[in-house]
Amino acid sequence: MTPKTMDSIAAELAGYDPQALSASMVSAFLSRLVTPVTQHETVGIFEALGRVLSHDVISPVSVPPHDNSAMDGYAFSGAQLASETPLILKVVGTALAGKAWAGLVKPGECVKIMTGAVMPQGLDTVVPQELVNHRAEDPAQTDVIVVATGLLQTGDNRRQLGEDLRQGQPALQKGALLTPAALGLIASLGLEKINVWRKLRVAYFSTGDEILSLGEAPREGAVYDSNRYTVFGLLTRLGCEVIDMGVVRDEPALLEAAFIRAAAQADAIITSGGVSVGEADYTKAMMKKLGGDAGGVAFWRIAMRPGRPMAVGRILKEISEKNASNSAVLFGLPGNPVAVMVTFLAFVRPALLQMMGSTAAPAPLLKARSSEAIRKKPGRTEYQRGTVSTAPDGSLRVKTTGNQGSGVLSSMVQANGLIVLHHNQGNVTLGDEVDVMMFEGVI
Ligand code: AMP
Ligand code: MG
DSSP states (O other), X not given: OOOOOHHHHHHHHTTSOTTSBOHHHHHHHHHHHOOOOOOEEEEEGGGOTTOBBSSOEEOSSOBSSSOEESSSEEEEOGGGGGSSSOXXXXXXXXXXXXXXXXXXXXXXXXXXXXXXXXXXXXXXXXXXXXXXXXXXXXXXXXXXXXXXTTSOOTXXXXXXXXXXXXXXXXXXXXXXXXXXXXXXXXXXXXXXXXXXXXXXXXXXXXXOTTEEOTTSOOOTTOEEOOHHHHHHHHXXXXXXEEXXXXXXXXXXXXXXXXXXXXXXXXXXXXXXSOOSHHHHHHHHHHHHHHHTTTOEEEEEEBSEESOOEEEEEEEESSTTOOOTTSEEEEEEEOSSHHHHHHHIIIIIHHHHHHHTTOOOOOOOOEEEEESSOBOOOTTSEEEEEEEEEEOTTSOEEEEEOSOOOXXXXXXXXXXXXXXXXXXXXXXXXXXXXXXXXXXXXXX
């Protein structure tokens, strides 16, 4: 698949005001801009966690491989349950997990069976041991059992061959993100290795003359870089191969060199800072050069809060190239630390997942009742930091985490989710239901 060039994206954008794009428009354009990686590799099951399947996994066996008991009890033929009187069965043997009972069982007979043991031939029903009475006064003499009427139906407490997976059927589909449950499923098929898309390589750097790297002495007017660390964490959680390129000063020559180096090594580049109106001009000129004809970078102002300015596009791996396939995708995020995280979650993360080959649907937003009134202007999407908790009646409620300034990173640490106030939504009154995007498993 040939990636869309920014020119064709720009053509699609004609008619929209790039100074006021809605968040949903940006998501839609990004999903058309990026393309999935095409190389795959084979990895051992322990390296497969968090990776994306590049091929369907076809089950080479049925799981379970035989009918077996779901309970400790007694196996018998369910046809005998039709009778009106309690069933009296003689215990003729024992079936253990991993040690089947090989004999034939006649009507009026049963086999003591343990959970997971193979069902003896011809038997289809298990009565749990706690539901039977023993004929003998002495419970040690368990050779005859009584099953009361109306307790069971044919097939009860039997797990059927292939009820989890059928031989020859896809057990997992291409594009699946491998979770702990998926690893277990793969192992249950006896597979030690699995085909996955190669890891996405993402280079990132922070920009700004005022940004200090850790280890540098504090100086007047300077702040320590936080964005590189949140971006590192977000990318690592996503399973990307990260390339940390440090802090780059607001100097066109240095920035240009950094972009060229990043594009050469990575599938995607994430920068923070330098895209606001005052700073964007020289970045724009440089991007025009680095993006070439087939690439290009657009500077957008998104109708959202936080995270208004953003630069998006492609940077060619070699400036002389005209081929958009040979380019890295650029996500130029705003500088403010909360805006970086919000734009990452809203736009970059879904686009990177697509590049990783994942076909997973985004996690659904949850509904929670707002514990307070929230002022909100229609015409932009707002992401407020929230703490979601369970109300006494069991429903979810959410409260904002105080100061919502786009530089207040402590609000992200306190929050366990984002309250998403949609584009057309207005003020929220106390008790209104709002959408929340939970952080769990994401950040
Ligand atoms: P900018 O978008 O470059 O104008 O930056 C907006 C604000 O975010 C400024 O207050 C910057 O100091 C701050 N900022 C930019 N980059 C970083 C960073 N890497 N770490 C912490 N704060 C930053
Ligand atoms: Mg800056």
